[in-house]
Amino acid sequence: MRRREFITVLGAAAVWPLAAHSQSKGIRRIASMASIAENDPVAQARLGAFRQGLIQVGWIEGRNIQIEYRYAEGSREKMSSIADELAALKPEVILVNGAPALATLLRATHSIPIVFVAVSDPVNDGFIPSMAHPGGNVTGFTDYESATSGKWVQLLNDVSHGLSNVLVASTPENPSTSGRLKAIEAAAEKIGVKTSRLLVKSSGEFDEETNADWAGTGMIVLPSPFTPDQRTALIKFSIGHRIPAVFPFRYFAAGGGLMSYGVDVIDQYRRAAGYVDRILKGERPGDLPVQEPVKYELVVNSKTAKILGLEIPVALQQIADEVIE
Numbered sequence: 001m002r003r004r005e006f007i008t009v010l011g012a013a014a015v016w017p018l019a020a021h022s023q024s025k026g027i028r029r030i031a032s033m034a035s036i037a038e039n040d041p042v043a044q045a046r047l048g049a050f051r052q053g054l055i056q057v058g059w060i061e062g063r064n065i066q067i068e069y070r071y072a073e074g075s076r077e078k079m080s081s082i083a084d085e086l087a088a089l090k091p092e093v094i095l096v097n098g099a100p101a102l103a104t105l106l107r108a109t110h111s112i113p114i115v116f117v118a119v120s121d122p123v124n125d126g127f128i129p130s131m132a133h134p135g136g137n138v139t140g141f142t143d144y145e146s147a148t149s150g151k152w153v154q155l156l157n158d159v160s161h162g163l164s165n166v167l168v169a170s171t172p173e174n175p176s177t178s179g180r181l182k183a184i185e186a187a188a189e190k191i192g193v194k195t196s197r198l199l200v201k202s203s204g205e206f207d208e209e210t211n212a213d214w215a216g217t218g219m220i221v222l223p224s225p226f227t228p229d230q231r232t233a234l235i236k237f238s239i240g241h242r243i244p245a246v247f248p249f250r251y252f253a254a255g256g257g258l259m260s261y262g263v264d265v266i267d268q269y270r271r272a273a274g275y276v277d278r279i280l281k282g283e284r285p286g287d288l289p290v291q292e293p294v295k296y297e298l299v300v301n302s303k304t305a306k307i308l309g310l311e312i313p314v315a316l317q318q319i320a321d322e323v324i325e
Contacts, residue, residue, distance in 0.1 A: 028059070028280055031068040031091040033082055033105065035098040035225035038071040042251055046117075046269045050095065053273025059280075072101060074202065074225045076173070083108035093279050095272060097265075098225050099125055099176045106138070113285040115275045116140030117268045118223065120176035122290060135286040141272060142292050143223060143263040144176070149183035151261055152246050155298075156218035157191060159259070159310050160244045164216035167243065169198040169206075169234060171224040180222055200230050206237065219245040221252065223262070231255060242308055253299040253324060258308065264295040297321040 032050070034043045047069070051061065059065040068091060072078040079101050086094055087108040096102050097117045105114055106127065114137055119127065122142065128134035131142075157163050166188045170177045185195050198219070199207040219238055226234070235256045238245035246259045253260040268291075275288055301324040305312050317323055 026064065028065045029068070029089075029091045030065065030093045030095065030276060030280075031070065031086050031089065033079075033086060033094060033096045033101055034069070034071045035074060035079065035096075035101045036071065037073040037227065038069070040228055042249075043071065045266060046097070049266045049269040050273055053270040054276065057273060057277040059273075059277065072225070074171075074227050074230075076100065076104070079104040080107075087112065093276050095276065098223075099127075100174055100225060102127060102138075103175060110137055112137060113279045114138045114140070115272050115279070115285065117272050118143040118263070118265050120144035120223065121179045124179055125175045128290065131290045131292070133286070134288070134290050137285055139275060139285040139288040139290055141268040142290060143265060143268065144180065145293060146183045148262065148296075149180060150187040152220045153184060153187040153191070153193070155246045155259055155261060155316075156220065156244055157193070158313055158316055159305070160216075160218045161310075162216050163191075163193055163218050165218070166193055166195045167198050167217050167219040168195055168222060169200055169219055170222040171200050171202075171226065171230075174222070174224050177222060177224075184220060200224070200226065200234065202227075202230075205233070214241045214243050217241075217243050219243050221245060221247045221257075223248040239304065239307060244308060244310060250297055250299045250322070253301045253322075256301065256304055258301055258304045258310075260297075260299045262296065263293040264297050267295045268293075299324065 032047060036043045061067055068089060070082040072082055083104040090112060093113045093115060094105060095115050096105055099119045102116050102119055117140060119140060119142055122128045123131060128138055153166060156166060166184060168181055168184055188195050221234055231252060244258055246261055247253060247257045248262040250260050279285055298320045299322045300312055300317060300320045302312060
């Protein structure tokens with residue numbers, strides 16, 4: 001178990017009030033489009049890391065840069081209206097997270113530079129022609145590679161008793177779901193396990209069979225713009241039905257989920273500041289290669305394992321980045 005380092009830099013705007021400097025000569029304007037809500041701690045931790053990254057390369061809010069923040073709260077309608085609004089504002093760069101939000105932005109502008117974070121498969125989703133040479137007005141950081149799907153399936157198999165079905169949970173209409181689902185199906189088939197789907201509604205409810213027999217079922221939750229209520233509902237669903245589950249990000253395990261394995265998105269937000277810096281200094285986004293994941297983290301919640309009556313293998317605990325007691 002190790003101590004996590006939490007982001008505490010939530011903005012330097014308090015030091016240099018934005019209003020006093022908004023007309024300063026040379027101030028640069030960028031924008032951030034978050035797919036989740038402003039009051040979501042996940043959103044603030046990610047943007048805190050982004051601001052910290054900007055400070056490290058010399059950009060301080062209210063002093064030499066202004067950031068327009070917008071939050072879509074998981075709503076496709078809000079994503080669309082925010083995209084149109086930001087296109088009209090014409091900032092110099094837009095930071096965006098997730099494939100659904102990126103898709104709406106690209107319908108609104110093909111000229112404003114965009115740096116994305118946490119988009120799984122930008123080539124197959126049609127956002128860019130090449131990872132090495134994205135071209136156009138888009139570049140960024142992916143949060144997924146195909147081997148991740150096999151790792152999710154293997155983790156479930158390691159902790160489950162007689163795994164026979166993998167339930168894959170996501171929000172509807174996420175363009176990245178298709179590729180991930182195919183990779184999960186292929187990995188599950190290799191060990192003789194079938195797959196099924198669980199769609200998470202905006203209300204936090206599920207499309208599920210009320211009297212389903214969940215024996216032998218494990219659950220993989222795909223990265224999606226989940227609200228806090230949806231995240232809580234997924235954790236309660238897995239525990240209530242005694243379904244071992246692996247989630248994509250640490251905050252799920254910290255919130256009571258059994259396990260999480262995935263990219264450290266906080267780190268990607270910090271690194272995204274470097275790309276924004278390079279664009280502000282004259283480089284074109286289409287010339288900046290899309291970066292693949294470099295930092296993963298495995299977190300195990302041993303308290304939840306006990307609730308589910310599971311023994312977490314010692315070998316798994318030893319390779320985990322964190323074990324939550």
